[in-house]
Amino acid sequence: MRPAAVFTGLAGMAVVAGLLISAEARLRGGTGGEDMITAEAPATDTAAQTAPEAAGLSTPISDADAEIIARGAQPAAPSPAPAERVAATPADPPPPSETPGGQAAGPAAKKPIELARPVAENAGVLSFGERRLQLAGIGPTPADRICGPAGRQWPCGMLAKTALRQLLRNRNLTCDLDMAEWKGTVTAACRLGAQDLGTWLAENGWTEAEAGSPLGAVADKAKQAQKGIYGGDPRRK
Missing domain, CATH: 1.20.5 (Single alpha-helices involved in coiled-coils or other helix-helix interfaces)
Structure with missing residues (x-):
C-alpha cells in the first residue's frame, strides 16, 4: 500500500x-x-411557597370568615349611662312647684283679713250672716250649758256668750284666713285690736281648751282660780 x-x-x-x-x-x-434543572426545581418551588411565610404574609381568607373575625374583634357594647338607667325605673314623683324666687310653693299662706260686725252665737263661735267662724285653740261653750251643783246651778253658757258679746260690742275683727269669703264654718284665730279672742276666753274661764292646744296651760290656770264656768254664779257675788 x-x-x-x-x-x-x-x-x-x-x-x-x-x-x-x-x-x-x-x-x-x-x-x-436536565438533572441540574430537575434538582433545582423543587428548591425553587419550596422557596416560592415559604417566601410569603418568611415575609409574614397569611393565606387569603374568604369574606364570610373576615366578617366573623371582625365581629369578634368589636368591643362589647357599653353599659347604659346613669341617665338611661334612671329612665328605665318608675318615674319619680314630680318635684313641688317653685315660685319665681326659687322657693317651693306650699299651701296658700293665711293672711289677716278684717271682718265687720261679728255676732257671738256662743263663747267660741261667731257668725257673719250665713257664715260661721270657730275660734282656734278652744272648745266652744254651748249657750245652753248649765254649771254648778244641784240647787245652785246657773246658766254658765249664756253668761259666757254674754261676756263675749260685751267684749266685741259690734266692732270689727282681724282674722287669719285663706280668703275673705267662705262657705259653712271655718276655724281661725281672731283678734280685737291686739287681744286674741281665744286667749281672752280661756284666761277668764269661759271656755275649755282643745286637746293639745297651746291655750291648755291658760285654761288650767283659770280652772284652778275657779273663774268663769269653773266657779259659781257670778250674779250672786
Missing part, C-alpha cells in the same frame, strides 16, 4: 472518532443539565 493512502485512512478514522466523542460529550452534557 501507498503511504499516502494509509495516512488518509488514519486521518479519517481520527475525524470519525473525534465526532463520536464530541457527540457523546454533548449527550452527556444535556443529561447533566
Whole structure:
C-alpha cells in the first residue's frame, strides 16, 4: 500500500472518532443539565411557597370568615349611662312647684283679713250672716250649758256668750284666713285690736281648751282660780 493512502485512512478514522466523542460529550452534557434543572426545581418551588411565610404574609381568607373575625374583634357594647338607667325605673314623683324666687310653693299662706260686725252665737263661735267662724285653740261653750251643783246651778253658757258679746260690742275683727269669703264654718284665730279672742276666753274661764292646744296651760290656770264656768254664779257675788 501507498503511504499516502494509509495516512488518509488514519486521518479519517481520527475525524470519525473525534465526532463520536464530541457527540457523546454533548449527550452527556444535556443529561447533566436536565438533572441540574430537575434538582433545582423543587428548591425553587419550596422557596416560592415559604417566601410569603418568611415575609409574614397569611393565606387569603374568604369574606364570610373576615366578617366573623371582625365581629369578634368589636368591643362589647357599653353599659347604659346613669341617665338611661334612671329612665328605665318608675318615674319619680314630680318635684313641688317653685315660685319665681326659687322657693317651693306650699299651701296658700293665711293672711289677716278684717271682718265687720261679728255676732257671738256662743263663747267660741261667731257668725257673719250665713257664715260661721270657730275660734282656734278652744272648745266652744254651748249657750245652753248649765254649771254648778244641784240647787245652785246657773246658766254658765249664756253668761259666757254674754261676756263675749260685751267684749266685741259690734266692732270689727282681724282674722287669719285663706280668703275673705267662705262657705259653712271655718276655724281661725281672731283678734280685737291686739287681744286674741281665744286667749281672752280661756284666761277668764269661759271656755275649755282643745286637746293639745297651746291655750291648755291658760285654761288650767283659770280652772284652778275657779273663774268663769269653773266657779259659781257670778250674779250672786
